[in-house]
Amino acid sequence: MPFIVRWPAVIKAGSQSDQTICLTDFMATCADIVGAELPATAGEDSVSFLPAFSDEPIVSTRQGIVHHSISGHFAYRQGKWKLLLAAGSGGWTSPTEKQVSAVAPKGQLYDMEADPGERTNLYQSHPEVVQQLMAQLESDIARGRSTEGAYQANDVNNIQLWKGRITR
Structure with a gap:
């Protein structure tokens, strides 16, 4: 933006x-x-x-940027990669989670350098990147922060990474 x-x-x-x-x-x-x-x-x-x-x-000192959509879906941006923990837009725009095809991947991964328009979902073709970004996101959440410093308590006790996750 x-x-x-x-x-x-x-x-x-x-x-x-x-x-x-x-x-x-x-x-x-x-x-x-x-x-x-x-x-x-x-x-x-x-x-x-x-x-x-x-x-x-x-x-x-931050490895990546934690995002949280209006509907509560997480995303994580690190370098050229953007991982969305939603099959749909995660917001008000189409396709919403309910509009996404049942055969669509459960998440989205984009190479923002090669595809700033987010047209080619690489979630299934780059599982190693998905795994790396998920691990960093989970680490940031567990530490209560994405920058260096003392561990902080999160605002809520039970953080749900996959909100409204569609099982595929």
Whole structure:
């Protein structure tokens, strides 16, 4: 999703970055902008993207980005890979979980460099990538955070990775 910012004193007009960020990162970025230090128990998944404003690399200890859709479906983004733990869109757009064919894979995997439009589902053809991303997602959830730091308790006790999972 595009993110547009205007800050003439800091950001060069017409500049752009292809570094991956998410909404969670606003917390660390805003703290970084005002020089505030976040407590270890706040913004456990947040990484400041302030360096990207100056065409510098974002420094992160995070292996990937945990996403959670409006309908409660998890997704995980790591490098060029995006894993969705839903057969459908995970949201309001079609196909929803109920609209997906019974023979469709139970999840989705996309190479975002080669296929930013998410047209070719590689879930079944790259099981090793699915397994690697699932292991990292499960580790992040178990630790209560995706960045380095002390383990944190999750907001809920029983996190269900496959919400409304269709058995195939």
